[in-house]
């Protein structure tokens with residue numbers, strides 16, 4: 001284990017990553033885990049939605065319900081991954097608290113596990129979050145934590161506050177006994193300063209709105225908000241002055257015609273047609289940039305730190321994942 005580097009989130013051990021579906025939750029969680037592990041640390045990446053997204057992203061066969069090393073971080077450091085299976089988590093739980101492994105198996109056969117997890121989704125959640133917070137708290141023989149950090153690829157923004165607010169969700173279910181004790185233990189970690197809930201968004205209206213709503217819900221539930229990862233950010237292709245002109249629809253295709261001719265790209269009618277098509281694209285690009293600027297302003301209103309992650313032109317392969325991790329590190333997020 002190496003000393004914690006000085007980053008914006010040095011004291012955080014549990015990084016919960018949420019966001020609207022499709023914005024890059026799994027991708028950002030994986031990149032964050034790599035970034036946190038860089039330089040010789042040990043990080044666990046947990047997935048809870050049963051999609052095997054982590055295996056896919058690291059180009060591996062489906063993960064068993066078991067912590068396994070999935071990647072080596074830049075300049076050393078290991079990323080382990082765990083795909084939590086709620087049913088297995090329930091059996092483990094039954095064994096841990098009642099010493100009834102075999103009874104647990106019988107309960108599965110009888111469908112009671114299914115029953116309990118569908119009738120009481122709060123119970124299912126507390127098992128999954130319990131598994132995660134156990135990894136956060138786990139210590140080795142020397143008394144030191146096994147993992148320097150745990151990153152949770154969490155449910156989407158619309159469900160995150162309920163998912164993490166475990167004591168609330170099981171309150172009606174268990175007033176006393178091991179479930180209550182367990183949920184209070186989980187709650188202790190989730191609401192502590194060691195936890196931060198990060199939100200992934202795109203600079204588009206719907207995900208930004210969901211992000212702002214999510215932040216509001218997290219805050220009213222007393223859950224610790226972290227940062228905003230603005231994913232798939234595109235570089236602006238033109239200087240601001242050109243964009244301003246284009247937005248006001250005063251972009252002159254005539255100038256483009258001259259430019260195309262001068263560069264020897266096209267001539268005559270072809271140059272005119274090309275210039276018109278280009279002018280349209282410029283206007284579109286300018287319009288989008290303008291909308292993105294507005295979305296950025298709305299996000300800033302939430303008062304959280306934010307980091308930009310670039311849109312990777314070739315999609316997210318392993319190399320792309322390391323590129324995102326590097327971007328997270330250079331911005332000081334990890």
Ligand SMILES: Nc1ncnc2c1ncn2[C@@H]1O[C@H](COP(=O)(O)OP(=O)(O)O)[C@@H](O)[C@H]1O
Nearest residue numbers: 021022023024025026027232310311312315316
């Ligand atoms: N920065 C990025 N650049 C390019 N493609 C991205 C980026 N982030 C995510 N993606 C792609 O977007 C899609 C959704 O990402 P994923 O992480 O699976 O989202 P989620 O977990 O939120 O559903 C995937 O195909 C992923 O490869």
Ligand SMILES: [Mg+2]
Nearest residue numbers: 025026027053
């Ligand atoms: Mg995902």
